[in-house]
Amino acid sequence: MPSSTPSGARPNRRRSASLALALGALVALAAAGCTAAPARPVAADGAAAAAAPAESDRPQVIAIGDSIAFGKGVAPDEAWPAVVAEQHGWGLTDLAVSGSGFVKPGWNGTTYADQVDQALKLHPDYILVAATRNDRASDPAQVTESADRLLGELRDAFPEAHIIGITTVWGADAPPPEVARVNGIVGAAVRGVDGDVLDIGYPLAGHPELVQKDGIHPNAAGERAVAAAIEEKLAPLSKAL
Template sequence: MDGHGVDPAEAWPLVAAEQNNWQLTDLAVDGTGFLQLGNDDNTFQAQVDEAQTLSPSVVIISASSNDLGQDDSALAAATLSTMQSLRAALPQAQIIALSAFWGDTTAPPQLDSVDSALVIAANATGATYVDIGQPLAGRPDLMQSDDVHPTADGLRMLGEAISSDLALEAPVAQNPGG
């Protein structure tokens, strides 16, 4: 969610915020997941802790391909724990949980487990789960040379697709994960 490999202003959350005139604080840290430590040596839980200090009205959190390779049961437990913490910290906030996106190739089977863990956690915490699909599927032209991260054009496409899927009327005030 932080625009790995491109100008941070091209990250999809900023694209979606600009399209919808939302106020946005993007707390994403490259490489982070519910279990996977990001570049700051923290998981999404640290972003949840930071989001709490901002008192947002809307929080967007996303399942992450960064958690691929993790044990499914440990991932489910960490996802639920993080979502419970988010709900407890921000009981009045609208929490929107997005499915993980993949690049231009066929998504690995474990991505379904990553998404399922978030579906269960969202249902348990009163969050809204949104399946954004795979907007980049079959579009190698929208992927960076690492074939993992979207280009600026790919991020723009993601931002537009996610914005359309969300169809929010309230401004997005926070984005703690991705």
């Protein structure tokens, strides 16, 4: 697994006051006990249908990811990108699609490339890119090529955006070794475009009460636990921004 490695100050990156972080502010959100909301469709019918309208004067964040970032089985505002965005006062566009990865096609045959195509039409200050379990069975060379290409496209289009990679969210059981391989590939691609990688470990491991009946997707409490793990790694970056 790659370690969390803040990359230090970047002269071209926007210094938004909204990234002032309160250490541990989300930790209390990780308490278990909440059940999942009624299931939503597997994926959005249109671009960013899961995202709430954003106010133009707020810093904007884009989430690129899979069904866990999409929030399958929970309400839109319970998915971890929404929890993180709310904590920081960011306007969120959640482009995540169930089943998708850098190589693995998801709902309607879409991959992360389709999410990046949508992202290129927007104006983000922050870009969250989630490594995914969906790529664990894919050819590592193909995952590497796609990750490098797509991260490059994002950096070329948004030279001042803060790109943040997040390691794979697994369930309550132990992940296979292929997950670490995917994390390493995505982490290298993110660092290669001057982004930061947040190694959040496996916050759901050993906690079946945080996972839905399918054993894969976090429930509302599990999504908050993931958001808290992200916040714990994100908070120290404020010192370098």
